[in-house]
Amino acid sequence: MTIPSFAIGIAGGTGAGKTTVAREISENVGESVTLVALDNYYEDLSHMAFEERANVNYDHPSAFEWELLREHLDALLSGQAIEMPQYDFSEHLRKDETVHVEPGEVIILEGILALYDDDVNDMLDLHIYVETDADVRILRRIERDVVDRGRDLEGVMDQYLSTVKPMHEQFIEPTKKHADIIIPEGANSMAVTLLEEKVQAESGNVAEWAAREADLDTSERSR
Ligand SMILES: Nc1ncnc2c1ncn2[C@@H]1O[C@H](COP(=O)(O)OP(=O)(O)O)[C@@H](O)[C@H]1O
Numbered sequence: 001m002t003i004p005s006f007a008i009g010i011a012g013g014t015g016a017g018k019t020t021v022a023r024e025i026s027e028n029v030g031e032s033v034t035l036v037a038l039d040n041y042y043e044d045l046s047h048m049a050f051e052e053r054a055n056v057n058y059d060h061p062s063a064f065e066w067e068l069l070r071e072h073l074d075a076l077l078s079g080q081a082i083e084m085p086q087y088d089f090s091e092h093l094r095k096d097e098t099v100h101v102e103p104g105e106v107i108i109l110e111g112i113l114a115l116y117d118d119d120v121n122d123m124l125d126l127h128i129y130v131e132t133d134a135d136v137r138i139l140r141r142i143e144r145d146v147v148d149r150g151r152d153l154e155g156v157m158d159q160y161l162s163t164v165k166p167m168h169e170q171f172i173e174p175t176k177k178h179a180d181i182i183i184p185e186g187a188n189s190m191a192v193t194l195l196e197e198k199v200q201a202e203s204g205n206v207a208e209w210a211a212r213e214a215d216l217d218t219s220e221r222s223r
């Protein structure tokens, strides 16, 4: 059982570069990292027809199952594995299968509203907001949604104007006030390198402290 020593939240608008930053940190940090994508915690809408699901506002906080996310973060931070839901963007649907996820030394929660919920914020040691201009983000999103998420251009544009943009302004951008660090443009190599160093230092410190505590415990018991 690994007890994670450092938990990071990475928030920001759609297409800001959150997933890329999270992936780069996890690949280079030299500790075991558990990635938690907030997208996997979209509410289960299997009771709705496809047409109805396609019209849901997926950028409002009510679209997410916060209770399950809190429960899973709490479990991971206590060193317990979870069965993480998986999400299908083409179908707007939580998949039937889950993935067994073990707690790493570092936990990274990444998603548009990763810094929205007070209880979640309390569980995080480091709060990051990735800030990228809206025009860059929508261009990135058009490409991604058409290529990877089975959408057409007209649908992406309608959704952007009706829900994505207004929800960004109302709910996502204001979470910047919870950030310890704001990263411009997404996978900004200087920012990512500094973050990797910080994560290594913090998780190393806690690991050393835990080892010292364990040593003390053993020597006290043997007296
Ligand atoms: N600093 C950057 N410069 C150029 N492209 C970037 C940068 N950061 C991320 N990207 C690209 O932007 C796109 C969206 O990034 P992603 O990490 O998926 O965003 P998010 O998870 O915030 O929606 C990806 O194609 C990614 O490669």
Ligand SMILES: Nc1ccn([C@@H]2O[C@H](COP(=O)(O)O)[C@@H](O)[C@H]2O)c(=O)n1
Residues within 6 Å of the ligand: 013, 014, 015, 018, 019, 039, 042, 058, 059, 088, 089, 091, 092, 093, 111, 112, 164
């Ligand atoms: N069925 C869904 C669910 C979510 N979205 C959009 O995904 C965006 C969040 O993901 P990022 O990787 O861009 O952070 C969010 O803006 C939702 O609009 C969707 O289109 N369909």
